[in-house]
Amino acid sequence: MSVTGSHQTGLPLAQHPTSIAAQLKARLPADDLTILPIDDERVQCLFFTTLIDQKRYHREIVPHLQAWAREPEQWRALFPQSKRLDQLEAAVDELLHGSVLLLGAGDPGHALAIPLRNIQHRSIQEPSVEKNVIGAKESFTEDFEINIGLLRRWVKDPQLDVRCYEVGRRSRSKVGVVYQADIARPDYVDKIVERIEAIDIDALHAHRELMDMLIDRRVTPFPLYEMTEIPSKAAAGLAKGRIAVFFEGSPFAVMLPTVMMTMIDGPENMLQGILVPGFVKAIRIVAQLLALYAAPLYLAIVTVDSFILPTEFGLTIASDQSGLPYAPVVEVVLFMIILDIFIEGTSYVAGNIGPAINVFGSLVIGEAATQTGLMSRMMMIITAITVIGTYLASYQLSYAVRVWKYPLIAAASIMGLYGIMLLSVGLLSHLCSLQSLGVPYMSPLAPLRLSDLFGREVIMSSTRDASLRTGIYAPQDRGRQPGGGGGAQ
Structure with a gap:
């Protein structure tokens, strides 16, 4: 150590x-x-x-x-x-x-x-963030040794390497780096270890503080590391050549490197056959696009580009907004902010109060705002679409979606659909510029890797046919079954 x-x-x-x-x-x-x-x-x-x-x-x-x-x-x-x-x-x-x-x-x-250490810890419970229906019903806890033991239950491989460190002169928090020694790329492991050993700070108390020291500094709302509370999901990541980082006191494992496509996966995609995982992933992608673009597209159409609407539909929207005391842009921004407040309330308010706030906000306040003329009926529909898309999106990615929708709303109010298109190009450029431990964030889309794009990373192929590991993380051994080949490619 x-x-x-x-x-x-x-x-x-x-x-x-x-x-x-x-x-x-x-x-x-x-x-x-x-x-x-x-x-x-x-x-x-x-x-x-x-x-x-x-x-x-x-x-x-x-x-x-x-x-x-x-x-x-x-x-x-x-x-x-x-x-x-x-x-x-x-x-x-x-x-x-x-x-x-x-x-x-x-x-x-x-x-x-x-x-003779005797630190009390909670028992192993069901995942609270990554909900699943037919997957494993156990999650990591705050105890470092228990988490490593849970992972070893899924990976009984002598090549599973665990390196332990202490960080912080005062906190002396325990950090674990776990990887498959014959699969994970050595320079990825070395980069993480070097950065951990270079940490010289008085105290670290959370995974986020540790990752700030390990990940290249980039101003972005998109997560450059993936957190999972499910041991089976962490084990599946290790088998692809990824590296798990554990932090004492955290019930999550951080998986590195991270690409955007893996964060869209549901926790039980591996348990649904061949076609269903692709369908689920498509639904999640559509949900994120709805959460991101529903409000900006609505604003662009009712303000700058209203001429593209059919006459009857345009008259219906105009009649719906005729009694509003403010411009559509004020309506959209106001209710998107209220929506984010409700989402935060359901996420962090203790016990059963969060769902109660959600019901109260969505039904009582929404209906009252519509009846009193403070909110159009179409805006209520857009708000519902946005909140559904936000909840279906990946928890970590949902924050990036919620942040980016405001610049898109501003662009839509000024330049309409053209502004949305320009800002979308900027968003794609930003995503393509991101890296996690040197791995392009948009892999396998950019750079394009068709074998990975139409393989297990996007459209889940049959395990029987999966003779190679995905090449996104450049594993040392790509072979999974006879005929898959080995060695780095």
């Missing part, structure tokens, strides 16, 4: 147990640090009461203390999981990680560290 940041090193422990205890107390002046003198202070026992398992302490350590005081050279037999330390900072680290330190007069200048 690599520890980043500069720590005080090289300071040895004192010779007598009481002097070592004083050193540690001066370094850790916390009330929950317990120091127990035993056998006329010939043995000192130190631990954080808030970190260790008290039952294990009384069961595994207390009965052996007298024997260890008489024969300190038998420490391996008495405490098989212990480590013998002679440096102050190493002893401090062990205490902060939930170990019990034993200091004995028969072993001057040394301490035994016995891991």
